[in-house]
Amino acid sequence: MRPEPYPKTCCYNCLNTTLVYSDTLFAKVKSLKGNKCTQLFCSEGYILVYPMSSKSEARVALQEFIKDVGIPNEMVCDGAGEQVGPKSDFIKACRRVHYKMRRTEPHSPWQNQAEGMIGETKRQRKTKTSAKNVPGRVWDYGLVHESTIMSHITRGPDGRTGYERMTGYTPDISEMLDFDIWNLIWYHQPGTDTSEPVRRLGRWLGIAHRIGSDMCYWVIPVSGVVLACITVQRISTPLELQVTELQDQVKEFDIALRERLSDSNFVISGMEETSGFYVPDIYDMEEFADSVTVPRDRDGTQPEQDLFTPKGYDNMINAKIMIPKSDSTIVGKVIKRAKGED
Numbered sequence: 510m511r512p513e514p515y516p517k518t519c520c521y522n523c524l525n526t527t528l529v530y531s532d533t534l535f536a537k538v539k540s541l542k543g544n545k546c547t548q549l550f551c552s553e554g555y556i557l558v559y560p561m562s563s564k565s566e567a568r569v570a571l572q573e574f575i576k577d578v579g580i581p582n583e584m585v586c587d588g589a590g591e592q593v594g595p596k597s598d599f600i601k602a603c604r605r606v607h608y609k610m611r612r613t614e615p616h617s618p619w620q621n622q623a624e625g626m627i628g629e630t631k632r633q634r635k636t637k638t639s640a641k642n643v644p645g646r647v648w649d650y651g652l653v654h655e656s657t658i659m660s661h662i663t664r665g666p667d668g669r670t671g672y673e674r675m676t677g678y679t680p681d682i683s684e685m686l687d688f689d690i691w692n693l694i695w696y697h698q699p700g701t702d703t704s705e706p707v708r709r710l711g712r713w714l715g716i717a718h719r720i721g722s723d724m725c726y727w728v729i730p731v732s733g734v735v736l737a738c739i740t741v742q743r744i745s746t747p748l749e750l751q752v753t754e755l756q757d758q759v760k761e762f763d764i765a766l767r768e769r770l771s772d773s774n775f776v777i778s779g780m781e782e783t784s785g786f787y788v789p790d791i792y793d794m795e796e797f798a799d800s801v802t803v804p805r806d807r808d809g810t811q812p813e814q815d816l817f818t819p820k821g822y823d824n825m826i827n828a829k830i831m832i833p834k835s836d837s838t839i840v841g842k843v844i845k846r847a848k849g850e851d
Contacts, residue, residue, distance in 0.1 A: 521606070522579030526552045526675055528611075529581035531571075532623035533564050533589060534631075534652075538645040539775040541735065547652060550574050551626040552581065554664050554671030556656040558630075560649035567591050568598035575606060578676060583609045585621055619828045630656055641691045644770040650714040650727060650735075651690050657716070658685060684724055688713045688743060693759065696728045697740040706740070710762045713741065731762050733769035 529552040536545055544560035548570035551557070557578065559570035584603065586592040592599045593612045603610050613620040634655045637643065643651060660671045661680050672680040688694070692713040697706045714727035720737040728738045749755065832841040 521575055522676065524552075524579040524581045524675060527582050528552060528585055529583070530585045530621050530623035530626075531592070532587060532621055532627060533567065533592075534558075534627050535564075535777075536648055537777055538648065538772045539777055540649045541646050541729075541733070541770070542649060544649045545777055547649065549623050549627055549630070549656075550578075551623050553674035555660045555675035556626055556630060556671065557660070558652055558656045560653070564589070564591050565598075568602050571599060571602050575602075580606050580608060583611055585611045585613065585623075587613050587618070587621055587624075588615060619826060625826060630659065633659065637690055643691045644767060645772045646770045646775060647691075647714060647729070654690050654715040661685065684716045684726075688726065688741070690714065693744045694728065695742040695744060696730070696736070696738045697742075698738075710758065711736075711738075711741075712766070713743075729766070731765050731769075733766060 529550055531548065531550050534547045534549055536547070539545055540560065542560065543562050546561050546564050548559045548561060548567050549556065550559075550570075555578075557574060559573055561567070561570060586599075591597050593610065594600065600610065618624045630652065634648075634651050637655070638651065661682050663670050670680055672678070690713065694711050694713050695708050696711045697708055699706055709730060711728040711730045714729055714735060717725040717727050717737040721739055725737055725739050726741050728736050728741060730736060744750065744755075750759075826843055826846070828843050830841050830843065831838045
């Protein structure tokens with residue numbers, strides 16, 4: 510008998526976790542890169558998102574997850590046909606790497622922790638989107654950056670990040686320390702043989718992980734065409750921003766860029782806002798996620814991100830329960846966890 514060939518999956522990491530949860534997140538606006546949705550994977554506090562032009566690319570996202578992170582023992586998804594269909598490419602990719610697929614019960618989204626993490630990632634990103642007035646068409650860059658930050662924040666009593674729990678490696682956060690999404694920056698382009706490099710205004714969009722060397726970032730100039738640059742400098746000093754000439758230059762830059770990034774012609778069919786105006790919250794979430802509010806301290810301020818524990822880890826969140834009322838019962842839903850002095 511001829512021996513079986515060595516499996517091709519031997520070059521991939523075996524993850525230090527039992528379950529990985531996955532779900533698809535849909536957008537209301539088509540991004541600059543043509544993306545309309547995102548496949549999210551999460552486990553042990555680690556979150557990884559892959560923007561897609563259509564939900565049929567879920568198989569490609571799964572393959573990228575296996576290459577970037579590794580192979581889990583088991584994956585949990587909802588009942589979407591492109592993920593659990595018997596002949597779907599997603600299922601074929603699961604069988605190729607020899608791990609089991611589990612699906613949630615109908616109308617039971619709380620069984621998939623990816624649902625809660627989608628809501629948490631959405632709220633975290635919405636906070637920055639509203640504060641910085643980020644255009645909707647760069648939602649995919651913002652979502653990738655926000656999920657990366659959340660995966661590299663220490664949580665739990667062991668003081669470990671989700672990245673370390675998932676992979677077993679200590680993360681390097683050097684690329685995340687200097688910039689945040691939509692920061693105003695200078696980027697430098699090489700000049701001619703007889704001239705020096707040219708400095709231009711731009712907005713920071715995230716880390717370019719697969720281009721060039723370390724510390725390579727995505728930058729969007731006034732043309733609206735995203736560039737990958739290594740030489741990037743943040744405009745952060747108050748004295749620099751007080752210069753009238755620079756203020757006028759920044760104002761002209763923002764006006765021209767926002768005209769190019771207008772989303773009026775890129776709203777996805779079926780995702781239009783019924784109120785007639787655009788809301789920065791561009792994700793098509795399930796009904797239960799919109800009912801959960803962002804927790805705030807007693808003074809009304811939002812807690813620091815590294816001190817916040819996501820609700821997605823609580824299996825009771827979004828669960829439907831029967832509540833006694835008089836001689837009958839009514840159906841209720843758990844929307845948040847309340848903590849008192851006791």
